[in-house]
Amino acid sequence: MHEYETLTLTVDGRGVAICTLNRPEKRNAMTDRMLAELIDMAGRMSADPDVRAVILTGAGDFFCAGGDLSWMKQQIEADRATRMKQARGLADALFVLNTMEKPLIGRINGSAFGGGLGLISVCDVAIAPATAQFGFTETRLGLIPATISPYVLARMGEGKARRVFMSARLFPAHEAVALDLLARAVHTEDLDAAIEAEVAPYLTVASGAVAASKRLARSLGPRIEPEVIEATIKALADTWESEEARHGIEAFLTKTPPRWVR
Numbered sequence: 001m002h003e004y005e006t007l008t009l010t011v012d013g014r015g016v017a018i019c020t021l022n023r024p025e026k027r028n029a030m031t032d033r034m035l036a037e038l039i040d041m042a043g044r045m046s047a048d049p050d051v052r053a054v055i056l057t058g059a060g061d062f063f064c065a066g067g068d069l070s071w072m073k074q075q076i077e078a079d080r081a082t083r084m085k086q087a088r089g090l091a092d093a094l095f096v097l098n099t100m101e102k103p104l105i106g107r108i109n110g111s112a113f114g115g116g117l118g119l120i121s122v123c124d125v126a127i128a129p130a131t132a133q134f135g136f137t138e139t140r141l142g143l144i145p146a147t148i149s150p151y152v153l154a155r156m157g158e159g160k161a162r163r164v165f166m167s168a169r170l171f172p173a174h175e176a177v178a179l180d181l182l183a184r185a186v187h188t189e190d191l192d193a194a195i196e197a198e199v200a201p202y203l204t205v206a207s208g209a210v211a212a213s214k215r216l217a218r219s220l221g222p223r224i225e226p227e228v229i230e231a232t233i234k235a236l237a238d239t240w241e242s243e244e245a246r247h248g249i250e251a252f253l254t255k256t257p258p259r260w261v262r
């Protein structure tokens with residue numbers, strides 16, 4: 001299948017694609033390269049008439065540790081135009097994944113933080129092991145959940161989002177189910193069977209109708225309007241300009257605890 005640097009992509013004889021985030025040594029954190037490759041993958045899979053469903057998963061034990069903090073550190077040093085361009089890369093990847101013409105099934109192989117929960121939120125269904133942990137950890141880093149927020153809010157609503165966004169509290173898989181981030185939490189050994197059960201219906205139903213019903217659900221559900229996305233891009237570029245983000249990211253990368261002034 002297609003060669004990527006940060007992803008692996010295979011398609012089996014049934015038309016089931018498996019896209020794996022493949023930076024396990026960095027807990028599959030998302031770089032600009034990975035975002036561009038996800039956009040390319042989504043375009044290819046949407047356009048391929050032989051593909052009936054796409055499974056999104058991660059290599060190793062962690063699903064995705066969110067935005068790559070070394071990449072974010074570069075944005076802190078960058079000028080405003082670069083920050084906006086890079087923030088847009090993240091927003092674009094989420095938008096393109098959310099609007100894929102194929103079912104996107106999250107085989108959430110482990111924990112997910114920050115932007116990793118954005119990836120989960122653009123899946124049509126996501127299932128994880130009951131032992132996985134989740135958290136919108138941005139405020140620990142002086143950052144905010146920005147580009148991911150429209151997709152997360154569409155799932156859990158404002159009230160629940162405020163609580164988990166602001167506190168950065170880690171929560172277990174069963175709470176992620178209650179928040180509508182996950183459809184189910186299963187024993188690790190049952191994960192592949194649960195994913196297979198989600199894939200099976202797509203092998204027989206009409207692909208055009210699947211794509212149309214996904215478009216309809218999106219258009220009738222909470223609106224992901226261009227101005228909302230623009231606001232999230234500006235918010236991420238703004239947060240990269242903050243002293244808190246500079247300090248929080250530096251503390252993470254140098255493996256020291258952050259010392260918040262207030």
Ligand SMILES: C/C(=C\C(=O)SCCNC(=O)CCNC(=O)[C@H](O)C(C)(C)COP(=O)(O)OP(=O)(O)OC[C@H]1O[C@@H](n2cnc3c(N)ncnc32)[C@H](O)[C@@H]1OP(=O)(O)O)CC(=O)O
Nearest residue numbers: 026027029065066067068069113114115137145146147148
């Ligand atoms: C999308 C938006 C915002 C964000 O996503 S902000 C980022 C949110 N993510 C986090 O807060 C996760 C930070 N990472 C951790 O807390 C831990 O690393 C972990 C994921 C819990 C894993 O812990 P573990 O003990 O298993 O492993 P290490 O800590 O030793 O990590 C291994 C290796 O991976 C590197 N790494 C982990 N996460 C990241 C990351 N997000 N970015 C870059 N690198 C990461 C870590 O540095 C280690 O690397 P070494 O070279 O081996 O030191 C904004 C929006 O919404 O718009």
